Each structure stands twice: as C-alpha cells, then as structure tokens.
Amino acid sequence: MKALVQRVAKASVSVNDKIVGKIGPGLVVFLGVAQGDSKEDANYLANKVVNLRIFADESSKFSLSALDTTGDILIVSQFTLLADTHKGRRPDFTAAAPPDLAKELYEFFVEQVRSTGLNVETGFFQEHMLVEIHNDGPVTISLESKNTPKSK
Numbered sequence: 001m002k003a004l005v006q007r008v009a010k011a012s013v014s015v016n017d018k019i020v021g022k023i024g025p026g027l028v029v030f031l032g033v034a035q036g037d038s039k040e041d042a043n044y045l046a047n048k049v050v051n052l053r054i055f056a057d058e059s060s061k062f063s064l065s066a067l068d069t070t071g072d073i074l075i076v077s078q079f080t081l082l083a084d085t086h087k088g089r090r091p092d093f094t095a096a097a098p099p100d101l102a103k104e105l106y107e108f109f110v111e112q113v114r115s116t117g118l119n120v121e122t123g124f125f126q127e128h129m130l131v132e133i134h135n136d137g138p139v140t141i142s143l144e145s146k147n148t149p150k151s152k
Contacts (some may be wrong), residue, residue, distance in 0.1 A: 001018055001033055001041040001044075001105070001144065002081040002082065002142070003032075003143045004081060005052060005140070005143060006141075007139035008013075008023070008025065008026060008134055008135055009055050009134040009135075010023065010025050010134050011028045011122040012074075012131070013130070014130045014132075015130050017128055017134045020122075021074050022070055022074075022121060023073065025071055025072065026055075026065045026072035026074070026119075027052075027066055027074070027132060028074045028076065028122050028131070029075045029076070029113075030076050030078040030149065031075060031076070031078060031081075032079055032082045032140075033082075033106060034082050034095050034096060035098075037097055039105065039108055043108075044145050045143060046112035049065075049113065049143065050065060050116050052065055053065050054139050054141060055068065055071065055139050060137075066146075067149050069119065073113055073118055073121070074122070075106075075109065076123040076129060077123065077126070079102065080093070099126060103125050106125055107125075110122055122138030
C-alpha cells in the first residue's frame with residue numbers, strides 16, 4: 001500500500017463539478033492499494049499518516065503531527081501510485097489491487113483515520129475526480145506499508 005501525503009493550507013475534491021470533500025489546514029492523502037495488501041497494511045499506514053510529524057512547532061521544526069494540530073485529512077483513492085514505469089512508455093498497473101479489494105481496504109483505511117477523531121473527508125472511489133490542493137511548503141511525503149512490493 002502506498003500513500004502520497006501533502007501538507008495543505010486547504011484542499012477539495014470534486015466529482016462532476018460538485019465538491020464532495022473539502023478541508024482546511026491538514027493533509028491530503030492519495031492512497032494506492034497493491035495486490036497482496038491487507039488490513040494490517042492499511043492500519044500501519046493510517047497510523048503512520050496521522051502521526052507523521054510534518055507540521056512546524058514554534059521553532060519552525062517538523063515536530064507536530066495531524067493529531068497534534070487536529071488537522072483535517074482528505075483521503076483520495078489513486079491506483080496510479082502503483083504504476084510501474086520501468087519498461088516502455090505506458091505505465092503498467094498490474095501491481096494495483098483489483099477494485100473490490102482496493103475499495104475494501106481504502107474504506108478500512110478511512111475508518112482507521114476517522115477513529116482518531118480527526119475530521120476526515122474523502123473523494124469517491126473509482127470516479128474521475130478533480131482535486132484542488134494548496135500545498136503548504138510545499139511538503140510532500142511518500143509512504144509505503146511494510147508489505148509493499150518494490151518495483152523491478
């Protein structure tokens with residue numbers, strides 16, 4: 001499982017020109033579910049995301065997490081994070097989990113993050129979405145669960 005995490009001043013996600021999720025200061029999490037991923041992977045990454053210390057303290061050091069700042073979190077499914085681009089010019093997505101498993105683990109991940117008490121918004125699974133992000137910093141961090149297969 002892979003997550004691309006961006007610290008944001010604000011963000012929103014729209015489907016068919018309608019905003020379906022909107023947050024203030026916090027994190028945008030793009031989540032890709034790989035074949036072989038499990039609830040253990042989702043739980044590990046959810047814990048990592050909410051505890052990731054990428055917010056500045058009074059000394060301007062990365063010392064605070066979303067839990068510390070009670071930051072909002074916008075979670076968007078994104079299977080393209082599992083793209084293998086080593087051969088040719090067309091990305092290969094065979095490492096991505098099939099939609100039924102991906103949806104189950106995406107929803108489990110969302111539940112795990114929500115269980116922390118943080119405000120969580122989401123996009124729509126398997127829909128074309130427009131994501132507007134005001135990246136703060138910019139700060140973008142790539143995370144992987146322990147069981148994510150490495151690219152060839």
